[in-house]
Amino acid sequence: MKQIFDAIVVGAGPAGCACSFTMAKAGLKTLLVERGKFPGAKNMWGGVFYGPTLNQLFPSFWQEAPVERYIKRHRLSLLTKDASLSAEFTAKKFGKVPYNGFSLFRAKFDRWFAAKAEQAGAILASGLQADDLLWDGNRVAGIKAGGDELPSSAVIACDGVNSFLSEKAGLRDKLSPRDMKQGVKEVIHLPRNLIELRFNLSGEEGIAWEFIGSFTRGIPGGAFIYTNKESLSIGVVVQLSTLAENKIEANDLLEEFKQHSEVATYLAGGKLLEYSAHLIPVAGSAMMPALYTDGFLVAGDAAAFTLTTGLTLEGANFAIASGLAAAETVIRSKQIGDFSQKSLSYYPELLKKSFVLKDLKTFKKAPHFLENPRIYSLYPEIACDLAEKIFTNDGKPRRKIWKLLRKSMERKISFWQVFRDLKKIKKAL
Amino acid sequence: MDIIVCVKQIPDPEIPPSKFKLDIESKKVVPPEGIPPVMNPYDEQAVELALRLKDKYGGKITVLTLGSEATSSIAKHALAMGADEGIVITNKAFEDSDSFSKAYILSQAIKKVGDYDLVLCGRQAADWDEGLVGSIIAENLGLPLVTLAEAVDVANGKLKVKRVILDGYQVFTVPIPAVVTVSNEVGRPRLPSGWGIISASQKQIPVWSVDDIEADSSKTGASAARRKLVKLFIPERERKCEIIERETTAEASIELVDTLIKAGAI
Numbered sequence A: 001m002k003q004i005f006d007a008i009v010v011g012a013g014p015a016g017c018a019c020s021f022t023m024a025k026a027g028l029k030t031l032l033v034e035r036g037k038f039p040g041a042k043n044m045w046g047g048v049f050y051g052p053t054l055n056q057l058f059p060s061f062w063q064e065a066p067v068e069r070y071i072k073r074h075r076l077s078l079l080t081k082d083a084s085l086s087a088e089f090t091a092k093k094f095g096k097v098p099y100n101g102f103s104l105f106r107a108k109f110d111r112w113f114a115a116k117a118e119q120a121g122a123i124l125a126s127g128l129q130a131d132d133l134l135w136d137g138n139r140v141a142g143i144k145a146g147g148d149e150l151p152s153s154a155v156i157a158c159d160g161v162n163s164f165l166s167e168k169a170g171l172r173d174k175l176s177p178r179d180m181k182q183g184v185k186e187v188i189h190l191p192r193n194l195i196e197l198r199f200n201l202s203g204e205e206g207i208a209w210e211f212i213g214s215f216t217r218g219i220p221g222g223a224f225i226y227t228n229k230e231s232l233s234i235g236v237v238v239q240l241s242t243l244a245e246n247k248i249e250a251n252d253l254l255e256e257f258k259q260h261s262e263v264a265t266y267l268a269g270g271k272l273l274e275y276s277a278h279l280i281p282v283a284g285s286a287m288m289p290a291l292y293t294d295g296f297l298v299a300g301d302a303a304a305f306t307l308t309t310g311l312t313l314e315g316a317n318f319a320i321a322s323g324l325a326a327a328e329t330v331i332r333s334k335q336i337g338d339f340s341q342k343s344l345s346y347y348p349e350l351l352k353k354s355f356v357l358k359d360l361k362t363f364k365k366a367p368h369f370l371e372n373p374r375i376y377s378l379y380p381e382i383a384c385d386l387a388e389k390i391f392t393n394d395g396k397p398r399r400k401i402w403k404l405l406r407k408s409m410e411r412k413i414s415f416w417q418v419f420r421d422l423k424k425i426k427k428a429l
Numbered sequence B: 001m002d003i004i005v006c007v008k009q010i011p012d013p014e015i016p017p018s019k020f021k022l023d024i025e026s027k028k029v030v031p032p033e034g035i036p037p038v039m040n041p042y043d044e045q046a047v048e049l050a051l052r053l054k055d056k057y058g059g060k061i062t063v064l065t066l067g068s069e070a071t072s073s074i075a076k077h078a079l080a081m082g083a084d085e086g087i088v089i090t091n092k093a094f095e096d097s098d099s100f101s102k103a104y105i106l107s108q109a110i111k112k113v114g115d116y117d118l119v120l121c122g123r124q125a126a127d128w129d130e131g132l133v134g135s136i137i138a139e140n141l142g143l144p145l146v147t148l149a150e151a152v153d154v155a156n157g158k159l160k161v162k163r164v165i166l167d168g169y170q171v172f173t174v175p176i177p178a179v180v181t182v183s184n185e186v187g188r189p190r191l192p193s194g195w196g197i198i199s200a201s202q203k204q205i206p207v208w209s210v211d212d213i214e215a216d217s218s219k220t221g222a223s224a225a226r227r228k229l230v231k232l233f234i235p236e237r238e239r240k241c242e243i244i245e246r247e248t249t250a251e252a253s254i255e256l257v258d259t260l261i262k263a264g265a266i
């Protein structure tokens, strides 16, 4: 049974599945290795998936892929201890084909996606962990897994945020907590009709609701609630280094968030189904490893291709797009019979042309900007305080909003500082 | 030595109990969607014992499992560990079959496989813990049976079986072929190797229907079951917390005893 593969893809997340599907379809002898009992077994995320890239690969994928709800509404709330200020956006367009985003569960979605790769001819080896790389001089020549040596012309590391393989390949150092956010999430069961009633949804409509505010105790980050068919995904995503420095546990913040009066009413009567935690690479291009070496490429979270703008967190579509670019590169290498570093330099060129590196470049300054603690406590406080002043009727003569704002900011922050932060927003976002 | 191992699919024991639903109407436990079943851990140990015999004496290991095409992942797991062939036997009525009809179907399949020296089963299935199928197969095939084996060896053309008992062992010899159920004392089943997983993933698993094994349909399915499940339930438990505060500890304890008596707890 021993054989030499054209390509071994490590990790059956969105990056690895897209990559192995494309190579297998082009006739390459492709092995997809996944350490979980099945693809998606241990994978978690928030879960809003933005569809356009996958739609190119599988037109109208939502008809067959296990999606939960399409995202019709986006809501953002600023929370203080006892107040909240929200804005909501909804568009007819979001409720129509090809939709904009979907809530979904990784355990089902990754399995579906990996099965697609298998149908295209890739060999899926679940329950198998890549333990090391196989070397031929300076060239990566395969992997070691399950006590065996598995040789291949190319290895594509799609092994997620902690990418042990790109470390082994010498493409990057161990990650620092400053480069990462910690995500913790609970799935809470609620009957379908209650979800629709509480969130003002009908049929398969869903909402993506993001929060920033006091519950993170000034730690950069936020929280989310996404609706699934019969459950809510609710979680907190916070800067790992600041958590550690302040000796705070992310799940304590999640508990605090869940108990906020504005949030608790939406969860009432719900039953906890599962709890999970995961890291997210967020330092953007600053932490991106070198993307390839002889016989070796990195894609998805392993290459730190995620985008955080503070309002959204996207990674899956970047993972898929980079997986596709890696696949195209290896297909080309196979055609010309050259898997050297020089030949694989085609990969970053493809990425530069796609949204992957373009978006990361556009938002290059965002990760640093988003470390500003004022965004997470002071500004939500001022905004809520101002709103309170505007809406409170205490029988006294009204004052101009501008004056109220000045009052809300008094002794908290200077206009000059706000101006400087605003200027940074312009640069970063 | 040619060995047949019967393995069962069960819901993944790692699924937290809160994710299961109990359907009172149909008297069924509904596992959460999207999480594939796994091989019963005791059966995995039966596969391990078979592999140890194969390592020592050579031969062929065939794995039988009841289910649907989707169950082929269970058979493939055994192949990845080192078994030679896996067969899935399907029948819509399995779900409602009792242990007699499952054992009957497996016995028919074993007859169809033909040549074998030993049939192994796990001591019980970790979902309902009944532990009946192995014994009924032995009865059906008219073969000698040893339950709860920790080790099997060959001596003088017979099988030597070490059986676990409280505080000790029994050692039996039985003529070949025989049926043996395997105890958890066998220890950890081996992890599949890299090439093992890869070659298993590429293998086709034949699917046999009830017709393929010439089973008599009056002996399978819900209608053949003489035992009827009339109720499946989890007793209601109520949790309440009440804090008793009194001036003195003595007063509080008297109040506590009163409260417990009223609640019928003592």
Ligand SMILES: Cc1cc2nc3c(=O)[nH]c(=O)nc-3n(C[C@H](O)[C@H](O)[C@H](O)COP(=O)(O)OP(=O)(O)OC[C@H]3O[C@@H](n4cnc5c(N)ncnc54)[C@H](O)[C@@H]3O)c2cc1C
Binding pocket: A010, A011, A012, A013, A014, A015, A016, A033, A034, A035, A036, A039, A040, A042, A043, A044, A045, A046, A047, A048, A049, A050, A128, A129, A130, A131, A158, A159, A160, A161, A164, A182, A183, A184, A185, A235, A237, A278, A279, A280, A299, A300, A301, A302, A305, A306, A313, A314, A315, A316, A317, A319
């Ligand atoms: C809390 C949270 C919320 C998020 N929310 C969103 C969101 O709403 N929208 C969005 O687009 N993105 C979101 N993301 C980001 C998104 O999940 C990731 O960007 C995306 O999953 C990256 O895909 P990937 O294939 O690169 O890696 P992963 O999905 O991490 O997959 C890596 C795979 O490799 C396997 N693996 C790892 N090492 C090995 C090994 N040595 N051998 C074999 N297999 C191995 C793993 O088991 C895993 O299956 C969120 C992330 C988190 C943590």
